[in-house]
Amino acid sequence: MKIRFRLAGVTSLLGAAMVAGCGTGNMLSGTPANGIANAGHVLLVSIDGLHEQDLAYCVAAKTCPNIASLAQTGVTYSNAYTPGLSDSFPGLAAILTGGSPKTAGLFYDVSYDRTLYAPGDTQCTGPQGWNVAFDETTGFDAINGGALTHLDGGGAFNPQAIPNAKVNGVCTPVYPHNYLKTNTVFEVVKQQLANSRTAWADKHAWGYDWVNGPSGKGVDDLARTEINSLDPATKTDYTDVYTHTEKFDNLHVQAIINQIDGKDSSGANSARVPTLFGTNFQTLSVAQKTPNAGGGGYTDARFTPGPQVAAAIAYTDDALGKIVAELKAENLYASTVMIVTSKHGQSPADHTKLVKNGDTLTALLEANNYLDRQGKFGQAVTRSGNMNDGSGLAGTGLVQTDDLGLIWLRDQSQTGAAVASLQANLACTPKGICADDPQASILSGAALAAKFGDPAQGRAPDIIVQPNPGVIYTKSKKKDAEHGGNAPDDSHLGLLVSYPTLQPATNASTVSMTQVAPTILKSLNIDPALLQSVAAEGTPVLPGLGF
Template sequence: MKPLFLFSATVLAAALAGCGGSSDNTAVSAPTPTPTPAPSAAAVSAKHVLLISVDGLHQQDMSNCLANNTCPNLAALAKTGVNYTGATTPGLSDSFPGLAALLTGGSPKTAGLFYDVSYDRTLYAPTDTTCTGPQGWNVVFDETTGIDGWNGGALIHIDGGGAFNPDAIPHQKINGVCTPVYPHNYIKTNTVFEVVKANLPGARTAWADKHAWGYDWVNGPSGKGVDDLARTEINSIDAATGKDYTDVYTHTEQFDNLHVQAILNQIDGKDSTGVTASVPTLFGTNFQTLSVAQKATNASGGGYTDARFTPGAQVAAAISYVDTAVGKMVAELKAQNLYSSTLIVITAKHGQSPSDHSLLVKNGDTLMALLEANNYLDSAGNFGQNATTSGSLNDGTGLAGTGMVQDDDVGLIWLRDQSQLSAVLATLNANNGCTGTGICANNAQAYILSGSQLAAKFGDPAQGRTPDIIVQPNPGVIYTSSTKKDAEHGGNAPDDSHVALLVSFPTLTAATNTSAVGTTQVAPTMLKALGLAPTLLNAVQAEGTVVLPGLGY
């Protein structure tokens, strides 16, 4: 018989690290932990926290720009900050689990967010308002979650149309009642925004991200965690160009500038639109420019020029743009006499893979094709949101109860028939090579995860949300045939998971901390800085997540 798992001992240990404390976040790229030096300053105590997430910002990007003096504003923050060079994401590095780590203190196992496109066996279709049809829905919380996407409509408004697309909202039986599941209902734990609002009288919260309605989950289960949630949609059509804001990084800068202005407004005591309000206690934003530059083809100046993360022209320009934007925020904090009381966190939801272009393998959709060819999914692709009348996601005609696969530089598989698990594993292992129909998961850093090991790390698939199988292909493999991008993210490859993390506060002394830490530790640290107990976060309690070292706590 062929083996059902392919692991090296090192990768297995990394992939299946326990969920307590920072050890939950070990990844294949994490450095060997070293003793943490004693803090050189009193414990950080802040009145405000500004969280800045830069999609794609590797730790190596931060180190290189600091060493080469190409990010002066980040360098200035580092002079009163701790630079964590061993920070990693919790097992998956898509934007949803990446941001959930930062905002909840938990991994996908606890927060329940595996991808912006995922599957839940307990849910019913958006059109099944009585919850009497088949269970199992391909949940898509992206640009089509806004009303503009209704019936496959054009995404013509920067705010996504100003409301939810009803055909993006599945249903669930709760106490016998068929109930809509909005993104804020989909996350399984509370968020830092909810904790701050509930425990600091008069506190105000704000966030700005890339999807106007899909990111509603940052509100947490209450649906009310964020007072000022900027409803901006990166995939909306810019009337000036006729394209969305992801076509080229300089266009993405225009989108990110909306968020920069939102932060400047908030620092000035206004909301994101410029209406008078109080300065947020906890606020922040996400940048997309660097991610778009990294994905751009190497031939066009996208990505990196070598394995040392030497940036190509687009990446260099994108890092410079982000640095300048951060500088504007810091300058405004100083102008409003808020800098001395504001903790600033610079990090990333995820990295991007591969940085070394020589490792790139565009393997097509071989994983999906293999599953379809062996009848583990419908052979014609008629499953989930692959099968809509308009060809657009969330048009109300997707299929329920079909299982699905989501793949970028990782493969998440929800089986149509869970009793086929052993057969599927045998098929995957028999086709793990990089030729023909192979899924390219056959080197020492690749693995096919299922069963008890998967359940220990990500939760029990029998409960409905967790994938039955996770395929981590060889580093550099992307399940695509696209000629428009040379990098992706989502999995646990080293370039996906090893991200920048800089925590800055005026009373800190510059320090480099090489401990293996996780991005899940950001959430409890932000609460601690505001004088709140980290255990107010559900995920911190469940996973035993601790605050970051070196900050005097």
Template sequence: MKKTGKGTFVPRAISAVVLTMAALHASSAAARDDGHSHGHDREGNGTVRHVLLISFDGLHEQDVARCVASNACPNLALLAKSGATYTNAYTPGLSDSFPGLAALVTGGSPKTTGLFYDVSYDRTLYAPSDTNCTGKQGWNVVFDETAGIDAENGGALVHLDGGGAFNPQAIPHAKIDGVCKPVYPHDYLKTNTVFEVVRQGLPNVPTAWADKHAWGYDWLNGPSGAGVDDLARTEINSIDPKTNTNYTDVYTHTETFDDLHVQGLINQIDGKNSTGDKSPGVPAIFGADFQTLSVAQKATVASGGGYLDASFTPGPQVSAAIAYIDASLGRIVNELKQRGLYRSTAIIVTSKHGQSPTDHTKLVKNGDTLTKLLEANDYLDPAGKFGQNATASGNLNDGTGLVGTGFVQTDDVGLVWLRDQNQLEQVVRTLKDNLSCNAPGICADGPMAYLLYGRRVGAVFGDPKEGRTPDIVVQPNPGVIYTSSTAKDEEHGGNAPDDSHLALVVYVPGARQAGRTVDDRVLTTQVAPTILRLLGLDPQRLSSVARERTRSLPGFEEDGF
């Protein structure tokens, strides 16, 4: 592969694309070729009319380098050979699925998106049952698999679509301009998305996405609530009637779930919607999340999951999962070629997050020592009665969780919302006195561990006094997972190197970038403005891009809008 520095490839090809996109997309649907109305686009000559974004969750840059070199991912290798590979792409500070995907589709970090985790806390919100907003404030927000109505009153997740509606017990309230209103996931997001910008700028062309939770990912619609025309309602934690288990029990079962997303993308390439029962035309922007690799990475090393060494040598499950996602990519690209769309579709392959630790010798699972330390010192309820840890029924998201209690969210990072923000200095002192891995220590005594609080957390993530930002972010030593569970040997969510260093391969038809490797350090937030540039739209229409001054990826930074 050829190597290049910042901004040195695709000069004339991309400039031509950028300067002509707006005019091309401004024409009426009748004036466009059949690709937008019936799904049969003629081969173009470098004109980008569609952008396909794929997140293979857990895919590290090192995974791509290894599998390309060993010919273990021939389809991804072909895409890289025709495009650009970014070897130093990172998430913006946190690597859970919510902030990871938000970075890709908003151009923003948690500081402007307000998304820290799918389970978080907001001091300004009222309980779902408090429809008049007259009670206490401070709600533990949970927008995961229990956001679908199947989970109401602790019900079983028996439907693939989560039951077909929101679980009302999962929807908190906020007082806005003196009126008490429900806060759906799209209301919870503090910024707009590429889907909204595309819908506004290209009103005759659909948008689409598919993810792992049917209702929690409603935030992709953005504050308008209508950014994604075809948001697939697929729930990975729903019960598969064929096995009576959900789709995460073993990676081969997850393949069954991910196949739904492959078929949905194929349907959309054919001009249909994800379920194949309507024909709105090929989306301008579309894509999907895939979970098979993530499940294989998390599986215990003893069972064949994870990696064999610090060099990212895949274990049996990860090796098979990489083969699966590569074959899936091949099916999708082949359909683009069959339908004459390959030379008018930009393809971005990346990941919301990595997985940590890939080096099994670094794994430390001493239990949730961070939460225990906070409870033991009465910074949170000593009996664990805070947030939705203390619902009346014991079922998560049944609307009976405690209000105004503070909260802590842990896996390989710790996010702490204090019950009493006036105790910040005291809490920090306690944490600093217990940084070691010896009980009751929190395993944050290494050179890559840190505590963020006060001005530092405000600079990176926003002011905790505004309600959403954690008071303290604890990044433990790489390899630490705050759990004693025997089911997983890897996790994500934090800012350890294995969490944050991701794969990023970008193919743009007509661009003179074939086989290039870009070594500049980039953030995944830079994907969103790049998508809009490719479609001839102004990246500054994304509020997070404007506020955080997010630049397009190197090679896509030309002005002229």
């Protein structure tokens, strides 16, 4: 369902490379000579899977010349981290809202909300609690478990994917944009800048509707592209091999070029160049997850890229080069802030740490009756065998696992007992949950509520399990890396802010990805406090940009 790695001395190598390339600038202060001023556009690019170490390594090795060129007029943040969870949804929400899951309300693209009713319960009279799946199955193609035959996901929402909620006493559909709890940078830009235009392109055609924000109208040009759709030429989706993913990512490169040229993402219609626009690349993520034995991932604990990761980084760098060249050709480069970063990393980089014992966490919860013993919870059992066919069970709780475990119990009064059962099975054995390392944790109660929100309110999980770094709750032979949790390789991300008036700098301050959103607005001379998550969490702009 999902598309889904610290290198000693590399940060200093990055600084040395920049000094050699530019010969000017205080590399340690992180303070630009002029800063960002008079920006007319912001272009945001998320390279899913891009660790800080990847960015540093490729610049030092001179294998990403276009990124290195951007760094020559930019600030590179060597200690940027996700706010607690690293799935694509909370990762991108941090970047676009300035908030953690506590305020934005996104924990995973497949999650649970105790206040919602099933899609078919249009009167909101049945049991509450729905397994929300806003992923590739959110498009119309997936209705009744159908094949994803169209690049645009079928051209509409799958009605079986849309749960309901009581809003002021009225049973109301909850689309992805309704599910997000706070506004986005796109909405603020449109509200504050007359004649502004916004655009975004991502991996799921309809699940990413939430980037519109609660208004549902934040993005003027939301490209409807579905990475899990079947490529007519191969009859497979675009995630089977990284070179196939390049074909999908090329669609997004062309969309950005079209927009720079004064057209919409399709290239078919004239449109103003977006004030705020951006896209997401998946090629690197696919290469990282490919089994190590097949050339995927990294060759050692120092993030030395294997052949597929090296090729994926080269591809992505070339794609960025094409975008920059088009900005320059259209005389837009001098007025465009470029932000190159990622929603999440990938774990583990060090293949020797990989553990795939299967989903022992879910098995333990089922065995102790915290979830149905036969696995009949959420949308784990549907008539078609596929997610979002409308036949999932309501009010059952959910567990979502990758390299973490998000647990919504069937009965919240069992939280203490469930935690005790987990703590009694911490060992990394064929039946243990592999959470006996000092970097592992089991979060619940007041500590969880303080960081992620009160589970009693319906959205936050009851328990969050962070297993040992390197553990993936699967036995799949198709992937040797995952993301979603807070392991170091998940959360330590590449982040570069580039603008022609900036001098090269490496800023070693510890920053959160939530700081990107207020920085976007500040670059456009808009008050960052207009973002609700920024106001609630007190999120500052990124340091060292001369604001």
